[in-house]
Amino acid sequence: MSRSPSLPDRPRLDLDPDMTPEERLEALRDHFEEIVRINEQLTDQLDDARGRQTSLTDEVDQLERENEMLKTSSLYIATVEELTDDGVVVKQHGNNQEVLTEVSPSMRESLEAGDRVAINDSFGVKEILDPETDARAQAMQVEASPDVSYEDIGGLEEQIREVREAVEEPLINAEQFHEVGIDPPSGVLLHGPPGTGKTMLAKAVANETDATFIKMAGSELVRKFIGEGARLVRDLFELASERQPAIIFIDEIDAIAAKRTESKTSGDAEVQRTMMQLLSEMDGFDDRGEIRIIAATNRFDMLDRAILRPGRFDRLIEVPNPDVEGRERILEIHTERMNLDSEVDLRALAREADGLSGAELASLATEAGMFAIRDDRTTVEQADFRAAREKLDQEEESGSQPVAFA
Numbered sequence: 001m002s003r004s005p006s007l008p009d010r011p012r013l014d015l016d017p018d019m020t021p022e023e024r025l026e027a028l029r030d031h032f033e034e035i036v037r038i039n040e041q042l043t044d045q046l047d048d049a050r051g052r053q054t055s056l057t058d059e060v061d062q063l064e065r066e067n068e069m070l071k072t073s074s075l076y077i078a079t080v081e082e083l084t085d086d087g088v089v090v091k092q093h094g095n096n097q098e099v100l101t102e103v104s105p106s107m108r109e110s111l112e113a114g115d116r117v118a119i120n121d122s123f124g125v126k127e128i129l130d131p132e133t134d135a136r137a138q139a140m141q142v143e144a145s146p147d148v149s150y151e152d153i154g155g156l157e158e159q160i161r162e163v164r165e166a167v168e169e170p171l172i173n174a175e176q177f178h179e180v181g182i183d184p185p186s187g188v189l190l191h192g193p194p195g196t197g198k199t200m201l202a203k204a205v206a207n208e209t210d211a212t213f214i215k216m217a218g219s220e221l222v223r224k225f226i227g228e229g230a231r232l233v234r235d236l237f238e239l240a241s242e243r244q245p246a247i248i249f250i251d252e253i254d255a256i257a258a259k260r261t262e263s264k265t266s267g268d269a270e271v272q273r274t275m276m277q278l279l280s281e282m283d284g285f286d287d288r289g290e291i292r293i294i295a296a297t298n299r300f301d302m303l304d305r306a307i308l309r310p311g312r313f314d315r316l317i318e319v320p321n322p323d324v325e326g327r328e329r330i331l332e333i334h335t336e337r338m339n340l341d342s343e344v345d346l347r348a349l350a351r352e353a354d355g356l357s358g359a360e361l362a363s364l365a366t367e368a369g370m371f372a373i374r375d376d377r378t379t380v381e382q383a384d385f386r387a388a389r390e391k392l393d394q395e396e397e398s399g400s401q402p403v404a405f406a
């Protein structure tokens, strides 16, 4: 770093008592000019210093951002679809989002279409996955610190309270459970219709307890990894134990824990093995330390009751579609950052949205915003919500999936 230039000396005023008044005036004038010159010089130096300060502040900001990025270790899994002149097209697993991203020339040389890669939040390709990590990573989504908090969840106060009691308390106050002499619930099962906030609940509790969130989708497990299910369940618990405190979230657990059927196809046997592995992992769960397990299902009626026995998923929490207050709160949450016209009446909209899930209300808000944009407005009006509702209803009637907006 260059050293700052030294400050100019303070000018001296030497007045000789023998001077004539004219000479004194002349000396004072010179002195005044000297002070003005030095003042200009100091102002220039100050401007330089301010300029340097701004660029150093920018540098500090940049370093802080890089530091933050290094601290957030979660990466997403994607498949390379195509190498084009403009970059590499990758498709993210889970949400199937396709993006065009740039990669370094050396990375590009080693990439081929079909490769599985780990990408960061800005879709930068960070590494090419070897087949071992690959199978694990495809089935599991790992987030060091999910960004969902309890305040982001509308209308589920009672469910939040129950999840906190069953999952958060045992993680935070393990010692107290030990001293009182009771075992905390082994596993929590969230059940209810799709899009009601089950995944959000699990993420929020992981966030609140600073636990790693490890999500595995039951359906993916048996559909994509035939023959690997049981091993992946073992891996899942192993990974959680390496990353504890951790919350394991098994979505669509009905896919691996459905009632036994009469058919004896090899697919069924595979599902059975996967479920048996899950049960045996849960049965040996006591001394695993700071790991909690949450599962979710939209098909509670299909579940094999064996998984609901004490010591397994022994805390059931129903997550229903929101009531009118819940719907209003969810609309408030999802319109918080939107520029709403003062006439917009969320209460009335919530009353009209009977039967809509949290996910559908989120889509309604975004869709209303889209109507405003199409109309070249920056304020979203009540009519936009009505138009959005009609569009979503039509989509539902025609069977097409509404766009899911996170």
Ligand SMILES: Nc1ncnc2c1ncn2[C@@H]1O[C@H](COP(=O)(O)OP(=O)(O)OP(=O)(O)O)[C@@H](O)[C@H]1O
Residues within 6 Å of the ligand: 152, 153, 154, 155, 156, 193, 194, 195, 196, 197, 198, 199, 200, 201, 251, 296, 297, 298, 330, 333, 357, 358, 359, 360, 362, 405, 406
């Ligand atoms: N109670 C809620 N409060 C606020 N937003 C919600 C709520 N429920 C759902 N959402 C919105 O819907 C999206 C999907 O919710 P989430 O994935 O938690 O549902 P889910 O119950 O796990 O669904 P599925 O059973 O289909 O997996 C969320 O990202 C959020 O935008």
